[in-house]
Amino acid sequence: xxxxxxxxxxxxxxxxxxxxxxxxxxxxxxxxxxxxxxxxxxxxxxxxxxxxxxxxxxxxxxxxxxxxxxxxxxxxxxxxxxxxxxxxxxxxxxxxxxxxxxxxxxxxxxxxxxxxxxxxxxxxxxxxxxxxxxxxxxxxxxxxxxxxxxxxxxxxxxxxxxxxxxxxxxxxxxxxxxxxxxxxxxxxxxxxxxxxxxxxxxxxxxxxxxxxxxxxxxxxxxxxxxxxxxxxxxxxxxxxxxxxxxxxxxxxxxxxxxxxxxxxxxxxxxxxxxxxxxxxxxxxxxxxxxxxxxxxxxxxxxxxxxxxxxxxxxxxxxxxxxxxxxxxxxxxxxxxxxxxxxxxxxxxxxxxxxxxxxxxxxxxxxxxxxxxxxxxxxxx
Amino acid sequence: xxxxxxxxxxxxxxxxxxxxxxxxxxxxxxxxxxxxxxxxxxxxxxxxxxxxxxxxxxxxxxxxxxxxxxxxxxxxxxxxxxxxxxxxxxxxxxxxxxxxxxxxxxxxxxxxxxxxxxxxxxxxxxxxxxxxxxxxxxxxxxxxxxxxxxxxxxxxxxxxxxxxxxxxxxxxxxxxxxxxxxxxxxxxxxxxxxxxxxxxxxxxxxxxxxxxxxxxxxxxxxxxxxxxxxxxxxxxxxxxxxxxxxxxxxxxxxxxxxxxxxxxxxxxxxxxxxxxxxxxxxxxxxxxxxxxxxxxxxxxxxxxxxxxxxxxxxxxxxxxxxxxxxxxxxxxxxxxxxxxxxxxxxxxxxxxxxxxxxxxxxxxxxxx
Numbered sequence: 001x002x003x004x005x006x007x008x009x010x011x012x013x014x015x016x017x018x019x020x021x022x023x024x025x026x027x028x029x030x031x032x033x034x035x036x037x038x039x040x041x042x043x044x045x046x047x048x049x050x051x052x053x054x055x056x057x058x059x060x061x062x063x064x065x066x067x068x069x070x071x072x073x074x075x076x077x078x079x080x081x082x083x084x085x086x087x088x089x090x091x092x093x094x095x096x097x098x099x100x101x102x103x104x105x106x107x108x109x110x111x112x113x114x115x116x117x118x119x120x121x122x123x124x125x126x127x128x129x130x131x132x133x134x135x136x137x138x139x140x141x142x143x144x145x146x147x148x149x150x151x152x153x154x155x156x157x158x159x160x161x162x163x164x165x166x167x168x169x170x171x172x173x174x175x176x177x178x179x180x181x182x183x184x185x186x187x188x189x190x191x192x193x194x195x196x197x198x199x200x201x202x203x204x205x206x207x208x209x210x211x212x213x214x215x216x217x218x219x220x221x222x223x224x225x226x227x228x229x230x231x232x233x234x235x236x237x238x239x240x241x242x243x244x245x246x247x248x249x250x251x252x253x254x255x256x257x258x259x260x261x262x263x264x265x266x267x268x269x270x271x272x273x274x275x276x277x278x279x280x281x282x283x284x285x286x287x288x289x290x291x292x293x294x295x296x297x298x299x300x301x302x303x304x305x306x307x308x309x310x311x312x313x314x315x316x317x318x319x320x321x322x323x324x325x326x327x328x329x330x331x332x333x334x335x336x337x338x339x340x341x342x343x344x345x346x347x348x349x350x351x352x353x354x355x356x357x358x359x360x361x362x363x364x365x366x367x368x369x370x371x372x373x374x375x376x377x378x379x380x
Numbered sequence: 381x382x383x384x385x386x387x388x389x390x391x392x393x394x395x396x397x398x399x400x401x402x403x404x405x406x407x408x409x410x411x412x413x414x415x416x417x418x419x420x421x422x423x424x425x426x427x428x429x430x431x432x433x434x435x436x437x438x439x440x441x442x443x444x445x446x447x448x449x450x451x452x453x454x455x456x457x458x459x460x461x462x463x464x465x466x467x468x469x470x471x472x473x474x475x476x477x478x479x480x481x482x483x484x485x486x487x488x489x490x491x492x493x494x495x496x497x498x499x500x501x502x503x504x505x506x507x508x509x510x511x512x513x514x515x516x517x518x519x520x521x522x523x524x525x526x527x528x529x530x531x532x533x534x535x536x537x538x539x540x541x542x543x544x545x546x547x548x549x550x551x552x553x554x555x556x557x558x559x560x561x562x563x564x565x566x567x568x569x570x571x572x573x574x575x576x577x578x579x580x581x582x583x584x585x586x587x588x589x590x591x592x593x594x595x596x597x598x599x600x601x602x603x604x605x606x607x608x609x610x611x612x613x614x615x616x617x618x619x620x621x622x623x624x625x626x627x628x629x630x631x632x633x634x635x636x637x638x639x640x641x642x643x644x645x646x647x648x649x650x651x652x653x654x655x656x657x658x659x660x661x662x663x664x665x666x667x668x669x670x671x672x673x674x675x676x677x678x679x680x681x682x683x684x685x686x687x688x689x690x691x692x693x694x695x696x697x698x699x700x701x702x703x704x705x706x707x708x709x710x711x712x713x714x715x716x717x718x719x720x721x722x723x724x725x726x727x728x729x730x731x732x733x734x735x736x737x738x739x740x741x742x743x744x745x746x747x748x
Contacts, residue, residue: 303503306456310411310504376502 003312004358008198008351009147009175009291010316014241015200015248015352022202022241033234034225043236050243054207057246058192059183066208066229067239071174071195072098073219074208077230078170078191079141081216085109087138092116092124092153093334098193099141099172112136122151122282122335129158133165140169144176144192148331148347149282150291152180159188168214174198174206178249179257179288190214196238200352201245205238252352260350261289263359267348268292270363275370281345282335295337295345296366299373304346307369313362316347385409386554387506389497390448390455392440394569394576395512397447399556401572403510404451411506412448412455414441415497417464417488418587423599426590443576450574456504460496467491469587469600476597477609479655480730481633483541483698484585490544498552508552515539516558516739517550520682526550527682528741533561540698543734543744544679594631613658615640618651618667626660629653635668635726649726669723675733678714678745682737685713692735692742694718696727702736716745 005013014022025046031039033047048062055062068074075098083089085106091099093115100115107113114132118124124142140162145152155171162169170191176182178199184192192209196202208229210216216229223231271278277297296304301317308315317329332342348362388400390412403410420437441457448455468487475482493511501509514531515538526547531537545553557565562581569577584591601608611628624642626632631639636650640662651663686709693702703724708717718733727747734744 300503302458303500306458306500306504309456310454372505373503376499 001312003314004362005353006313006315006348006350006358006362009150009347009349011197011203012200012351013353014197014202015245017248018201018241018245021244022237025240026237029236029240031236033236043234046240047234047236050239050241050246053243054194054246057182057250058177058194058209059185060209061212063227064184064209064212066210066226067234067242068206068208068230069235070204070206071172071193071198072206074193074195074206075099075170075172075174076102077208077216077219078172078193079103079139080105080219082139082168082170082191083111084138085111086136088112088114088134088136089139089141090114090116090129090132090137091141092118092143094118094122094146094149094331095141095143096147096172096174099143099170103141116142118151118334120282120336122146122149122331123286124153124158126154126157126161130161133167137165137167140167141172142169143172143174144182144187145173145179145288145291146282146331147175148291148329149293149335150175150287150349151282152176152286152288155187155189162190163188175291176288178245178253179260179290181253184209184211191216196242196245199245199249201242202238205235205242207242256352257289260354263350263354263356264290264292264348266356267350267359267363268294270360271366274363275367281332281337290350292348292350293332293345294348295341296370297341297344298377299344299370301343301346303373304369307373308365311365311369313365315362316349317343317345383409384508385411385504385506386508386510387411387413387497387501387504388453389493389509389511390414390444391512391582392443392447392576392579393512393582394574394579395514395557395565397444397512397574397576398565398569398572399510399512400447400453401451401574402556402568403554404453405572410451410453411501411504412444412453413497413500413504414444414455414457415492416441416457416459416461417492418469419461420589423596423603425599426588426592426596443579447574447576451572458497458500460492463496464488464492473597473600475730476593476630477611477655479629479653481728482730483732484587485541486544486732489541494545494549494553498549501552508554510554510556512557513538513542513555514557514562515542515555517553517555519551523683525682525684529558530736530739530741531557532559536562539736539741540695540732540734540744543681543732543741545681546679547681550681594628597630611655611658613660615642615660615662618661618663623648623662629655629658629660632660634728665725668725670720670727671723672717672719673727673733674710674748675716675718675745676714676748678716678743680713680743682740683742685709686716686742690742692737694720695734695736696724696747697731700724702734707735707742714745 029043029046031043033043051062051065055065079102089103103113116124116128142153159169168190171189173192174195177194190211195206218229220231225231279295281293305317328342386408390396400412468484472482472484514536516529518527520527530539588596615623615626632650632653648662651667652661686707690707692707694705695702704721706719729747731747732744733747735742
C-alpha cells in the first residue's frame with residue numbers, strides 16, 4: 001500500500017542534502033570540537049559553519065546561537081534558565097508542554113504563572129500581555145506558531161512591549177522556523193527555540209537563540225561548551241545537518257510556503273465543500289502555510305486517524321503522547337472547543353513531499369471514512 | 381484488503397498476544413488494538429514498586445506493540461479512559477459505598493470490551509473481534525442463538541465475567557483460546573517466539589494495583605474532592621449484641637473474617653453490611669449460609685428466558701463451584717429467584733450470579 005504523509009508538524013523526513021552532510025560528517029569528522037589538534041579543529045569548523053548557516057536563516061549573529069539536544073531542551077533552558085520561584089511568568093494557554101511543564105514545576109514553589117487566553121482565533125491579544133505584567137514578571141514566553149492550529153502570535157508587538165517594560169521575551173519558534181520568515185531583528189525576541197527535525201533535519205538537535213546581553217543560567221553542568229551555556233561534547237554531525245537544513249529552508253521558503261498554502265487551502269475548501277458538518281478550528285488568517293485543523297462533527301478523531309492510516313494516510317489528532325494514546329488537546333480546549341468537538345478534530349500538516357494529487361486522494365479517503373464512521377455512529 | 385480484518389484486543393499479556401499471532405498464522409487479516417483504560421500515573425499513593433499484572437501500564441503497551449511488530453500487523457492504542465471511568469470505576473466506587481461488593485470486570489466487559497471496543501472495530505473496518513478470554517461461543521441452529529460455554533480448561537474459565545454478553549456481541553466475537561489450556565497457550569506462544577510467553581498472569585482488579593480496595597476508595601475520593609463518607613459505626617451480632625466499632629461499612633464484604641479487630645472465642649464472619657444504619661453484622665460461619673436469593677437485570681444468553689422452574693448450577697462468585705439450584709421465574713423475565721439445593725456460603729449483594737447447565741451458560745444477573 002502507498003503511504004502518504006500529512007503530519008509534518010510532528011516531524012519531517014530528512015532532506016537528501018541533509019542526510020548526505022550528516023552521514024559524511026558522522027563518518028569522517030570524528031574529532032571532539034574542543035580538541036586542539038587537526039581532528040578537533042575540523043569538527044569545530046563544521047560546527048561553526050552550521051552556526052553561521054542557522055544564524056543567517058534567522059538574521060542573528062552566530063555567537064547568539066546555542067545548540068541543544070532539541071526543541072524541548074531549548075524551551076526548558078529558556079524557562080528554567082530565566083525564572084526562579086518567587087517570580088512571575090506570562091505565557092499562553094496554548095503553549096507546548098515543553099514550556100508549560102517547566103513553568104509548572106516551580107508553580108507550587110511560589111512561581112506565579114499567567115496563562116493568557118487566546119479566544120476562538122487561537123491568537124493572543126498583545127493588550128492582554130501588557131495587562132498581565134507585574135513588577136515580579138521575570139519572563140514572557142509565547143510561541144511563534146502553534147503546533148496544532150498553525151496560528152502565528154503577534155511576537156513583534158509583544159516584543160516592543162516587553163522591551164519597554166524591561167522584561168525578557170522567550171519565543172518557542174519550533175513550529176515557525178522553516179515555515180515563515182524568522183528575523184530576530186524584526187521579531188525582537190530575546191530567546192528563540194528551534195528544532196532541526198521540523199525543517200527536514202535530524203531529530204535530537206535543536207538550538208536556542210540568546211540575544212547578546214541576555215543572561216541565562218545553564219540547565220546542565222559540567223563543561224564550557226557553547227559559551228558556558230550547554231555543556232557536553234557537541235553533536236557535530238547533527239549540528240552540521242541542522243546547518244544544511246537551515247540553509248535549504250532559507251532558499252526554498254518563499255516559493256514553498258506559497259505552494260503549501262495553495263495545497264492547504266485546496267484541502268480545506270474541498271473538505272468544507274464535500275463533507276457536511278465540518279469546519280476549521282482557529283483563525284484562517286495569520287497562520288503557518290502548511291497547517292490545517294478541521295473538525296468533523298460527530299466523529300471520534302481517534303477512530304478517524306486509525307481508519308485513515310489503514311487507507312495509507314498519516315494525519316494526527318493533535319499531540320501524541322508516549323504510549324501512543326490520545327488525550328483531549330489543551331489547545332483546542334483553550335480556543336473554546338467543547339470536548340466533543342475537540343475529539344472530532346484532526347490536524348493536517350503538509351510539507352515538501354505533498355502534491356495536489358495526494359491532497360485530492362486524502363479528501364477522498366476522508367469522505368469515505370467520515371461517511372463510514374457516521375453510518376456506524378461511533379461517538380466521541 | 382483480502383478479507384475483512386479481525387480486531388484483536390491486545391493487553392500485552394500472553395493470552396491476547398497468542399490470539400493475535402494465532403489468527404495471523406491462520407491467514408487472517410488482523411488489526412491489533414490496545415485499550416488504554418486507566419492512567420496508572422493517577423493515585424500515586426497506590427503505586428506498587430515493580431508491580432506486575434496491572435493493566436494499561438506503559439510496559440504492557442510496549443509488550444503489545446512488540447508482539448504486533450513481530451507478527452506484522454497494524455497496531456494502535458485507543459483511549460477509552462473516560463468511558464472506563466464512567467462505566468466501571470465510578471459504579472465500582474458507588475457500589476462499595478452503598479455496602480455492596482461490585483465486580484468491575486463484568487462491567488468492563490459489558491460496557492468497554494464488548495461495546496466500545498466493538499464500535500472501534502467497526503470504525504476501522506473490522507466486523508469481528510477476538511480476545512484472549514477463556515470461554516467458547518457456539519451458534520445453535522435450532523434455537524438460532526449464540527451460546528456461551530465454559531472454557532475447555534475449567535481452571536481458567538472466565539464465563540463468570542462474560543455473563544452480560546448479548547447476542548449481537550457474541551455473534552461478532554471470537555475466543556480462539558476457548559479450547560486450550562493455559563500451558564498449551566504458553567507452549568503456542570513459545571512456538572511463535574513471543575517474548576511475552578513467560579509473562580506472569582494478571583492478578584486482582586487492574587486499576588487497584590495492590591489489591592487494597594479500601595485504600596483505593598480513600599485515594600479516589602480524595603482525588604475527586606469528595607468528602608469521605610461518614611460510615612463509621614457499630615459491629616453487631618446477628619442477635620443484636622454490639623461488639624465494637626468499625627471504620628466504615630465499605631471496608632467490609634460478606635464472608636470476610638479478617639480485619640474486624642475483635643477477639644472472640646469462635647471465628648466471626650461478616651454476615652451482612654447495613655449502610656443505612658452503618659452497621660456491620662457479624663456471626664458464626666453457619667450464619668453465612670443462605671438457600672435462596674433474587675437476581676435482577678438478568679441477561680439470557682443460551683436460552684431466551686425461563687418460564688417454568690428450571691434446573692441449573694449457579695455460581696455466585698468467580699471462585700465458587702456452581703451449585704445445583706432451581707431457577708424460578710418471576711413476573712419480570714429479567715428477575716429470577718435462585719433456590720439452592722444446599723445452602724451456600726456468602727451470597728453477596730452486588731456480585732454476579734451466573735446460571736449454568738453443564739458447560740452451557742444460560743445467563744446471569746446481579747445478586748440483590
